[in-house]
């Protein structure tokens with residue numbers, strides 16, 4: 001059972017969607033398939049009623065869309081770096097030729113809104129800010145509300161946000177939080193096989209993007225977002241993944257992925273209930289860690305609802321992870337420099353609280369043989 005911070009477990013009925021016969025991507029069936037996505041994606045991104053923001057899907061992993069997002073903004077980019085994936089975003093900005101300024105945040109923290117405001121004011125103007133809402137490497141969620149409040153005062157700076165291990169696990173509130181471009185793969189809290197990315201772009205981002213030259217072809221954000229609206233993907237899409245995404249979005253909105261006693265909930269209530277399930281799983285995981293004298297790696301107010309990163313202290317992480325694997329539970333060692341110093345549990349997607357209890361019981365057994 002996969003409890004790593006993504007990819008995560010995929011329900012059998014979703015896997016079955018991937019086994020449907022191939023369809024022509026210029027066919028009526030493909031148009032109908034894309035049309036099944038559009039009522040639900042605004043709920044995932046938390047768009048306001050009457051929003052002018054644009055949703056789209058592209059057959060590429062999240063990293064592709066990180067790169068794509070940068071093609072629609074001007075030269076001066078401020079990158080918030082607080083972990084491995086925000087570092088990747090910064091490196092991409094440099095590699096595509098942006099003039100990059102970096103806010104270096106200690107791993108285990110997120111950027112404080114006051115610090116973001118200070119750098120925007122003192123070192124700006126910037127064309128865009130990049131950040132990762134949920135650093136899968138450290139289990140840090142940077143609350144988007146405080147960031148959005150700052151961005152309201154910098155209307156000429158676009159906010160690009162990686163939502164990879166966040167969307168479908170927590171509320172995004174794209175418009176309210178003044179986000180201009182958000183992207184995610186689907187193998188994390190959407191609990192789908194990898195292969196497509198979901199994106200949302202503000203009208204302000206689209207205007208900026210249309211002004212940029214040399215946007216390339218496959219990752220041109222304008223081409224793929226306008227293509228989605230016209231139900232014409234630029235290139236051959238990963239139709240099995242589109243089927244899986246359509247089914248999962250429908251199931252989330254109709255409450256089918258919720259715990260039994262909540263399955264009557266639908267629409268935004270169902271999405272909210274999914275987010276609350278993740279919050280409860282995070283709290284339970286932190287409580288379990290505390291019961292063994294272990295602490296979360298992030299400061300408490302940055303703790304991610306979908307990925308718990310736990311400081312290992314004197315625990316032999318590799319042995320602990322192997323002990324759990326022997327019992328059928330796969331969790332992750334720390335990422336990069338945090339290997340051996342932390343371990344990570346991905347309590348996201350369609351995992352339920354009963355399943356988490358099974359995992360934690362198994363972890364208790366392993367720890368009984370290998371005390372911290």
Ligand SMILES: Cc1ncc(COP(=O)(O)O)c(C=O)c1O
Pocket residue numbers: 006061062063064085132134135136137162163164165185194
């Ligand atoms: C926060 C974050 N951003 C980006 C990525 C890259 O995603 P992909 O491997 O799908 O390109 C990951 C992958 O784990 C991630 O966790």
